[in-house]
Each structure stands twice: as C-alpha cells, then as structure tokens.
Amino acid sequence: MKLIVTEDVEQMSQLAARHVVEYMLKPRRVNLAITAGKTPKRMYELLTASVKGKDWLKNVHFYNFDEIPFRGKTGDGVTITNLRGLFFTPASISEDNIQKLTVDNYHDHDAKIAQQGGLDLVVMGLGADGHFCGNLPNTTHFHDMTTEVPIAGEMVNMVAHGELGGDFSLVPDSYVTMGPKSIMAAKNLLLIVNGEGKAQALKGMLEGPVTEQLPASVLQLHPALTIIADKAAVSALTQPH
Amino acid sequence: MKLIVTEDVEQMSQLAARHVVEYMLKPRRVNLAITAGKTPKRMYELLTASVKGKDWLKNVHFYNFDEIPFRGKTGDGVTITNLRGLFFTPASISEDNIQKLTVDNYHDHDAKIAQQGGLDLVVMGLGADGHFCGNLPNTTHFHDMTTEVPIAGEMVNMVAHGELGGDFSLVPDSYVTMGPKSIMAAKNLLLIVNGEGKAQALKGMLEGPVTEQLPASVLQLHPALTIIADKAAVSALTQPH
Amino acid sequence: MKLIVTEDVEQMSQLAARHVVEYMLKPRRVNLAITAGKTPKRMYELLTASVKGKDWLKNVHFYNFDEIPFRGKTGDGVTITNLRGLFFTPASISEDNIQKLTVDNYHDHDAKIAQQGGLDLVVMGLGADGHFCGNLPNTTHFHDMTTEVPIAGEMVNMVAHGELGGDFSLVPDSYVTMGPKSIMAAKNLLLIVNGEGKAQALKGMLEGPVTEQLPASVLQLHPALTIIADKAAVSALTQPH
Amino acid sequence: MKLIVTEDVEQMSQLAARHVVEYMLKPRRVNLAITAGKTPKRMYELLTASVKGKDWLKNVHFYNFDEIPFRGKTGDGVTITNLRGLFFTPASISEDNIQKLTVDNYHDHDAKIAQQGGLDLVVMGLGADGHFCGNLPNTTHFHDMTTEVPIAGEMVNMVAHGELGGDFSLVPDSYVTMGPKSIMAAKNLLLIVNGEGKAQALKGMLEGPVTEQLPASVLQLHPALTIIADKAAVSALTQPH
Numbered sequence: 001m002k003l004i005v006t007e008d009v010e011q012m013s014q015l016a017a018r019h020v021v022e023y024m025l026k027p028r029r030v031n032l033a034i035t036a037g038k039t040p041k042r043m044y045e046l047l048t049a050s051v052k053g054k055d056w057l058k059n060v061h062f063y064n065f066d067e068i069p070f071r072g073k074t075g076d077g078v079t080i081t082n083l084r085g086l087f088f089t090p091a092s093i094s095e096d097n098i099q100k101l102t103v104d105n106y107h108d109h110d111a112k113i114a115q116q117g118g119l120d121l122v123v124m125g126l127g128a129d130g131h132f133c134g135n136l137p138n139t140t141h142f143h144d145m146t147t148e149v150p151i152a153g154e155m156v157n158m159v160a161h162g163e164l165g166g167d168f169s170l171v172p173d174s175y176v177t178m179g180p181k182s183i184m185a186a187k188n189l190l191l192i193v194n195g196e197g198k199a200q201a202l203k204g205m206l207e208g209p210v211t212e213q214l215p216a217s218v219l220q221l222h223p224a225l226t227i228i229a230d231k232a233a234v235s236a237l238t239q240p241h
Numbered sequence: 242m243k244l245i246v247t248e249d250v251e252q253m254s255q256l257a258a259r260h261v262v263e264y265m266l267k268p269r270r271v272n273l274a275i276t277a278g279k280t281p282k283r284m285y286e287l288l289t290a291s292v293k294g295k296d297w298l299k300n301v302h303f304y305n306f307d308e309i310p311f312r313g314k315t316g317d318g319v320t321i322t323n324l325r326g327l328f329f330t331p332a333s334i335s336e337d338n339i340q341k342l343t344v345d346n347y348h349d350h351d352a353k354i355a356q357q358g359g360l361d362l363v364v365m366g367l368g369a370d371g372h373f374c375g376n377l378p379n380t381t382h383f384h385d386m387t388t389e390v391p392i393a394g395e396m397v398n399m400v401a402h403g404e405l406g407g408d409f410s411l412v413p414d415s416y417v418t419m420g421p422k423s424i425m426a427a428k429n430l431l432l433i434v435n436g437e438g439k440a441q442a443l444k445g446m447l448e449g450p451v452t453e454q455l456p457a458s459v460l461q462l463h464p465a466l467t468i469i470a471d472k473a474a475v476s477a478l479t480q481p482h
Numbered sequence: 483m484k485l486i487v488t489e490d491v492e493q494m495s496q497l498a499a500r501h502v503v504e505y506m507l508k509p510r511r512v513n514l515a516i517t518a519g520k521t522p523k524r525m526y527e528l529l530t531a532s533v534k535g536k537d538w539l540k541n542v543h544f545y546n547f548d549e550i551p552f553r554g555k556t557g558d559g560v561t562i563t564n565l566r567g568l569f570f571t572p573a574s575i576s577e578d579n580i581q582k583l584t585v586d587n588y589h590d591h592d593a594k595i596a597q598q599g600g601l602d603l604v605v606m607g608l609g610a611d612g613h614f615c616g617n618l619p620n621t622t623h624f625h626d627m628t629t630e631v632p633i634a635g636e637m638v639n640m641v642a643h644g645e646l647g648g649d650f651s652l653v654p655d656s657y658v659t660m661g662p663k664s665i666m667a668a669k670n671l672l673l674i675v676n677g678e679g680k681a682q683a684l685k686g687m688l689e690g691p692v693t694e695q696l697p698a699s700v701l702q703l704h705p706a707l708t709i710i711a712d713k714a715a716v717s718a719l720t721q722p723h
Numbered sequence: 724m725k726l727i728v729t730e731d732v733e734q735m736s737q738l739a740a741r742h743v744v745e746y747m748l749k750p751r752r753v754n755l756a757i758t759a760g761k762t763p764k765r766m767y768e769l770l771t772a773s774v775k776g777k778d779w780l781k782n783v784h785f786y787n788f789d790e791i792p793f794r795g796k797t798g799d800g801v802t803i804t805n806l807r808g809l810f811f812t813p814a815s816i817s818e819d820n821i822q823k824l825t826v827d828n829y830h831d832h833d834a835k836i837a838q839q840g841g842l843d844l845v846v847m848g849l850g851a852d853g854h855f856c857g858n859l860p861n862t863t864h865f866h867d868m869t870t871e872v873p874i875a876g877e878m879v880n881m882v883a884h885g886e887l888g889g890d891f892s893l894v895p896d897s898y899v900t901m902g903p904k905s906i907m908a909a910k911n912l913l914l915i916v917n918g919e920g921k922a923q924a925l926k927g928m929l930e931g932p933v934t935e936q937l938p939a940s941v942l943q944l945h946p947a948l949t950i951i952a953d954k955a956a957v958s959a960l961t962q963p964h
Contacts, residue, residue, distance in 0.1 A: 028600035269841035359751035
C-alpha cells in the first residue's frame with residue numbers, strides 16, 4: 001500500500017489523473033473500472049484534457065463497477081449516466097470501449113472481465129461510511145463477487161436522496177455491484193479521498209480492523225493499492241503509513 | 242484465484258515443485274518465502290533434485306515466514322531448523338541466500354522485504370484448523386503485519402506437541418509470524434493442500450465467510466493466489482471454483 | 483535471458499510443457515503464440531495430457547505466428563493444419579480460442595493482438611539456419627511487424643520440401659509471418675532447441691553478433707527470454723550463459 | 724512501443740517527471756537508471772519538487788548507466804558529478820541509494836543489477852547521432868553487456884568538448900557504459916527527446932533499419948519502450964506510430 005498526501009483536492013485530482021493516464025499508455029488493451037460521484041469530478045476534467053482525441057484511446061476499455069437502474073426505465077442506469085456526463089461524453093469515448101455492468105448481465109460480469117484480460121486498475125472513492133463501489137456497511141460480504149443487492153429499509157432513503165435527486169419514484173428494487181472479492185481480483189487499485197468529511201472513514205479503514213462494517217478496510221490487504229488523499233482527509237490518522 | 246486439482250500428493254508435489262522452479266528462473270533476484278511442515282516434504286525432494294548445484298540459485302533468496310525459538314537456546318529456531326533439514330541442506334543453499342526472520346529482528350522484517358524488492362512468491366500449507374503461517378484462529382488480526390504472538394494457555398500444548406516433539410521445556414514465551422496483511426502484500430501466493438484431513442478447512446476457506454476464526458479465508462482475496470490440492474482435499478467442496 | 487539445459491529432448495519437452503502450463507494458469511485471459519514443426523511434438527503430447535478437458539482452457543487463446551497457404555486452396559494453411567494435428571485436435575481446443583493469422587488478415591494482426599491484450603508468451607523453435615517463425619536469414623528485417631514474404635528463387639524449393647512434402651504444385655506465391663519487432667513486443671518468449679543439428683545456430687545466436695543473417699540473434703535482446711535446450715544443442719557454446 | 728507527443732520541452736519534462744514518479748511509488752524497492760545531459764534538466768527540477776523529503780525515497784535506488792572518469796582524478800566521474808548537480812544534491816538523495824557504475828566495478832555491474840532485482844526503468848536521452856547511453860555509432864555492439872570503450876581518434880575531441888568543457892587534459896583513456904543488451908534487459912525504458920536537432924535521429928531510429936550505426940534503433944524492439952517527444956522532435960516522422 002502506498003499513501004500519497006496532497007495539499008488539496010486540486011493536487012489530488014492532478015496526481016490521480018496522471019496515475020490513470022500512465023495505465024492508459026500501455027501499448028496494448030487496458031481495462032479500467034472507474035467511479036462516478038463527486039470526488040473524481042476534477043480528475044475527469046483533467047483526464048479529458050489529457051486524452052481526448054488520442055488515437056491510443058482505442059485500446060482503453062472502461063467498466064462501471066456498480067449500477068442502479070432507474071425504476072421503470074430501460075437503458076442506462078444512474079452510474080453509466082453519470083460517467084457519461086463526467087467523462088465519456090466530454091472525452092468522446094467510443095461506445096465500443098464502454099463495457100457496461102447492468103442488472104441484466106451482472107451474472108456474467110466477472111467471467112467477462114477475466115475473459116477480457118482482467119482489470120488493470122480500479123479507480124474508487126471512499127464513502128464517509130466506509131463504503132466502496134456499492135459495498136455499503138453490512139450489505140455485501142468480503143467473499144462476494146459481482147452481486148445484486150436488494151434496496152429496502154433505510155437504503156430506499158439513501159438511494160433516493162443520494163443518487164436520484166430525492167425522487168422516490170425512481171428507486172428500483174435492487175442494484176448491482178462488484179463485490180469485495182471481485183474488486184480485490186484486479187491487478188491494481190486506486191483510492192482517491194478528499195476532505196475532512198472522509199477523515200474518520202480513512203482512519204477506520206487504515207487503522208482499525210478489517211471488517212464488513214467498514215467495507216473499505218479490506219482494501220488495505222491488496223498488494224497493489226495506491227491511496228491519493230488530501231491533507232484534510234488524512235488529518236485523523238495517528239500512525240505512520 | 243486458480244484451483245488446480247491433482248490425483249494425489251505425489252502429483253501435487255510435482256506441480257508445486259515446478260511452479261516454484263518457474264519463479265526461480267527469472268533472470269534477476271527472486272524472493273521466496275517458504276513453508277516447513279509435512280505437506281511440502283515431497284515437494285522439497287523434487288525441488289532439490291531440480292535445483293541443486295544450479296548457478297542461477299545465487300539470485301534466489303529464501304525467507305521463513307514464521308519462527309518459534311527453542312527456549313533457552315540461541316541460534317536457529319524450529320522453522321529454520323526444519324527448513325534446513327527439508328531443503329536448505331540437501332539443496333546446498335548458500336547461507337547468504339537464507340533471509341532469517343527471528344524473534345529479534347521481526348520488527349524490521351516487512352521493511353527489509355520491501356527494501357529487498359518484495360516477495361515474489363509465498364509457498365504455504367493450510368492447517369486443519371484453517372491457519373496459515375503462524376496465523377492461528379483468533380490469534381492474529383487480518384490487518385497485522387509481521388508480529389509477535391505470546392504462547393499461553395492451550396497454545397503451550399499445541400506448540401509442545403506440534404513442533405517440539407512433546408518437550409515442554411523447549412516451549413518459548415512467544416513466536417513470530419508474518420501477519421495476514423504482510424502475506425497479502427506478496428506478489429503471488431501458492432497454497433498446497435492434501436488429504437482428507439484438510440477437506441473441511443479448504444471448504445471453509447473457499448466457501449465460507451472471510452473471518453479471523455478461519456484465517457486462511459482471507460487468502461481468497463489475493464489477486465494472484467494459486468491453490469494446488471489433491472482430490473481428497475477438495476472432496477468437501479460443493480461450489481465450482 | 484535464462485538458459486536451461488536438459489539431458490535430452492524428453493526432459494526439454496517436459497520442462498517446456500510445464501512452462502507453458504504455468505502461463506495458462508493465470509486467472510484471466512492468456513494469449514499464447516505457438517509453433518508447429520518437429521521440435522515441439524513431444525511437448526504437445528505432454529501438454530495435451532495436462533490440459534485436455536480443463537475448464538480454465540476457455541480463457542486461453544492460441545495464435546499462430548506464421549502461415550503458408552496451400553496454393554489453390556481456401557481454408558487452413560500449413561501452420562494451422564499442423565497445429566491442429568499436433569495440439570488443437572487432440573487437446574480439444576475450442577474453435578473460439580484459435581486466433582488465426584492468415585494471408586488475408588495479416589495487416590491487422592498486430593493491432594488485433596494489442597487490442598486483445600498482447601501476447602503473454604511466444605513459444606518458438608530455432609532453425610538450423612538461425613531462423614525463428616517465418617523470419618529466414620536475409621528475408622525480413624528486425625524492424626518488421628507482421629509481414630508478407632514472397633516465395634521465390636531458392637525459397638520455392640525450401641517451402642516445397644520443408645513444409646509441403648515435396649509437392650511443388652502447392653507452393654504459394656507468398657507466406658505471412660510475425661516479424662522480429664512484432665515478436666519482440668510480446669511479454670515473454672520461450673525458445674526450445676534440441677539436437678546437435680541446432681548447436682551451431684544456438685552458438686551463433688548467443689555468441690555471435692546481432693544480425694539479420696541469423697535472425698534469432700535478435701531474441702537475446704528481449705528482457706524475458708527463456709531458452710530450454712538439451713545437452714546436444716548447447717554443445718558448441720563456449721561462453722558462460 | 725508508445726510515442727507520446729507534447730507541445731514543447733516543458734510539457735515533455737512534466738510528463739516525464741510524472742512517469743518517473745509513478746515508478747517510484749511502488750511499495751517496494753525500485754531500481755532506476757537515469758541520464759545526465761541537457762535534455763532532462765527541467766525534468767529533474769520538477770522531479771526534485773515532487774520527491775524531495777518523501778520518506779518513500781528510501782526504497783528508490785539510482786544507477787548511472789555510463790561513466791567517464793576524469794583523467795588523473797579519483798572519485799566521481801563526469802556522469803555522477805552531473806547527476807549530483809542535476810538531481811541527487813537538490814533532491815537530497817541519500818548516498819546509500821546511489822548505485823555507482825565506475826571504471827573499476829563495471830565487470831560486476833550487470834550481475835549486481837540482477838542480484839538487486841533488475842532495473843525497473845531506464846530513463847535515457849537520444850543523441851543527434853543516434854546514440855543512447857554511451858553507445859555511440861559503431862562503438863559498441865548490440866550484444867554487448869556493460870563494457871569499457873577506449874577513447875581514441877575522433878572520440879578524444881568529442882569527449883573533450885562534449886563533456887569536459889574543452890579541457891583535453893581531463894580526457895581519460897576509456898569510459899564505461901551499459902551496452903545495448905544490458906539496457907534491453909531492463910523491464911521498462913523511457914526515452915525523452917526534444918528539439919528539431921533530434922528530429923532526424925528520431926526518424927532514423929523509428930523508421931529506418933535496426934543498425935549499430937544508429938544505436939538507438941535497437942530500442943524499438945523493447946516490449947516496454949515509452950518515448951516522450953516534443954513536436955519539434957517528431958517533425959521528420961512520416962509514418963504513423
């Protein structure tokens with residue numbers, strides 16, 4: 001594990017964008033699973049400026065690692081829709097290079113990734129509750145591969161407000177996510193973290209026990225995990241890393 | 242994860258020996274952490290025949306991943322003594338290529354490994370109780386790096402009978418082991434398993450939850466784990482792997 | 483570069499078969515370019531016994547690195563026909579996992595390989611004249627990617643007798659081969675060599691200059707070349723390797 | 724091979740500095756062979772700002788790939804002296820992490836590198852005459868490992884004016900350099916090129932034959948070569964790369 005501390009979110013985004021570009025530059029197919037959300041917004045702007053129009057992009061394939069379908073709608077779900085807005089559309093990524101995980105194909109997702117050469121890198125954010133991808137506390141198990149998660153109880157609220165702008169009518173019955181075992185099977189992991197609001201989660205995942213109550217705690221066991229975090233995010237750490 | 246099933250312990254040993262030799266053949270320094278115990282006995286015989294006297298052995302460095310000192314004795318502990326008998330002595334491994342973990346140097350073991358390029362491969366057995374290396378059930382934590390474990394209570398019996406031929410006078414106050422996080426940081430893992438006596442442990446580690454009560458269950462999360470097991474050892478598995 | 487010397491062709495074949503199997507065991511898509519010819523005959527028998535019917539074969543893709551079409555015939559050429567006889571048919575390799583290079587698709591071969599993740603391993607023999615793949619002395623250039631080579635002059639004889647059982651009516655106007663630059667782009671190379679008849683070629687490629695008159699001499703510049711050769715094949719070497 | 728074209732030398736330096744930093748961030752020992760000269764000047768300024776004082780630097784080891792001793796002086800030669808000025812001193816690199824190649828130890832240089840894990844990356848410039856490291860046209864052979872090169876004839880002038888400020892009294896009888904085979908054995912190569920003055924050399928190395936008259940032409944055969952070049956440097960290329 002390597003922890004890189006930056007001054008602020010701008011520098012975090014710069015380093016993360018360069019880190020991702022380095023993977024893209026391999027002279028052969030590269031498979032990247034990437035995150036939607038707020039944390040990577042600036043990273044994607046910088047990435048777009050670096051890669052748009054490059055002919056070597058044809059060898060770079062992008063995977064979403066979770067998806068929440070809009071209830072009653074077919075076509076793209078929440079994650080792919082957000083990734084289009086953040087990156088695929090501004091960077092003119094070809095539709096052929098977008099490898100979608102959906103509620104319909106999730107059973108085959110892990111086998112498909114293996115058949116396509118495995119994931120070279122997964123770029124993730126960290127939730128304030130310690131979640132990563134769609135692995136919320138006490139929701140999936142560490143030995144889960146890509147799986148379907150029912151949306152019920154408190155999670156209805158969380159999804160409605162978190163991802164659907166407060167519109168409860170759009171909340172589906174379930175979402176899909178690559179599970180911890182599925183993510184840990186990737187060759188490299190990148191976690192980007194910024195802001196004081198994530199400081200306790202980062203402390204928990206690096207200095208507390210490995211537990212399904214703080215799913216990201218498992219990531220410290222990956223032999224090739226890089227964390228890029230700003231000063232605010234590391235402010236609660238008390239041990240050397 | 243890749244599970245390879247063999248007819249019997251002889252074939253398991255052949256495949257494991259070849260697997261280890263392949264790592265040794267890299268044209269540069271190779272760092273291997275290897276296991277003592279009964280499971281690898283035949284593997285070491287085959288390995289010895291393959292490598293003894295080869296000049297490329299000078300680039301291969303061997304690490305023990307745990308050590309139990311003999312009470313009241315200085316010098317080699319239980320693990321290094323066993324590894325000498327099983328492999329170092331018959332294969333004429335140079336003393337310069339034996340990188341010892343001891344109760345005196347364990348604080349620096351992980352930093353030393355990193356400074357020497359990291360472990361290319363860890364070869365381990367699986368305990369009938371689900372332990373690997375010195376990580377016994379409920380003894381170390383998944384987030385532990387190399388650590389010292391006190392020997393008390395039931396463990397006194399276990400160590401006396403398991404490793405010291407029933408001689409209680411030799412049981413020390415503690416032993417040292419690479420912890421789960423330390424082992425998971427290696428680039429590749431090989432687990433060899435044979436016999437019906439290990440069938441429940443293997444089933445637990447591959448089909449049960451990831452839990453410190455069955456320490457080896459964490460190994461399934463490593464992106465480059467190979468398991469070579471004979472038919473008897475896989476006889477309790479009920480899922481495809 | 484790593485040179486492994488074996489007692490005889492049987493041991494060479496055993497080590498080579500194990501070496502290839504190790505690549506196949508990666509838990510994701512593996513791309514192997516493999517050779518036809520006499521040298522690998524026994525290796526394929528051993529390989530077939532090791533892999534036939536394994537379900538992990540579905541992630542292993544096989545590429546031919548050269549092809550000589552039969553004049554006036556459509557369908558498989560000399561190389562694929564031979565590979566079927568040697569390995570694909572006895573090992574029941576699925577048609578989906580045979581990635582054919584042909585005179586019709588060679589323009590796209592390198593781009594296709596890159597798009598499919600690159601070659602993990604190329605298994606080659608060495609010609610008594612120092613050729614590898616279809617790179618005969620003074621025929622292709624070191625900077626050639628996959629290319630078409632006209633068959634004219636002395637080469638007509640060579641192809642008729644070497645590959646077509648003496649039937650001149652089957653000799654085509656050209657053949658295709660991955661060029662030296664294309665082969666050098668692979669992640670790993672394996673060269674298998676046996677017999678006194680290859681001793682001078684092996685000496686030339688390892689102890690003489692890097693020259694297009696002895697095409698295989700370029701292979702020593704690859705950072706991950708393994709040579710498995712029997713005693714007879716290394717009998718002319720005069721330097722340590 | 725991957726060619727990355729930048730607007731100018733500033734952007735070339737930024738990308739190169741980031742590329743090098745990415746290698747440094749591996750969570751274990753990293754071995755880098757780096758170049759002196761004018762091309763990397765700005766790269767080292769940016770690198771210094773990125774790495775100075777980082778505690779992970781303790782795992783990064785730096786190698787010079789050539790050395791010209793000052794006649795009649797003991798101690799550091801031209802290359803190490805320049806590297807100190809460009810990078811080691813401003814970045815406060817520990818003396819323990821500077822692995823010197825000298826005229827006295829060059830016989831063991833390749834074996835030492837192999838024993839220390841191999842070179843992860845070699846950072847090189849390109850000479851207007853097509854040289855790389857100390858491999859001048861028609862001076863070393865492609866199959867040379869680290870070697871000693873006599874300084875005689877025209878080369879006396881070249882060395883005096885090129886490296887010694889015109890002081891002929893300092894020109895030694897020979898210098899040492901990693902040869903082409905030695906450099907090609909590294910896991911990754913980075914070539915940085917800027918300015919119109921290098922345009923013909925770059926064209927020659929990428930679009931002409933592989934020849935010892937233009938030593939850098941051999942680098943295109945490495946499976947993991949990255950070239951970062953500015954627009955002026957690529958201005959003579961006529962083929963797609």
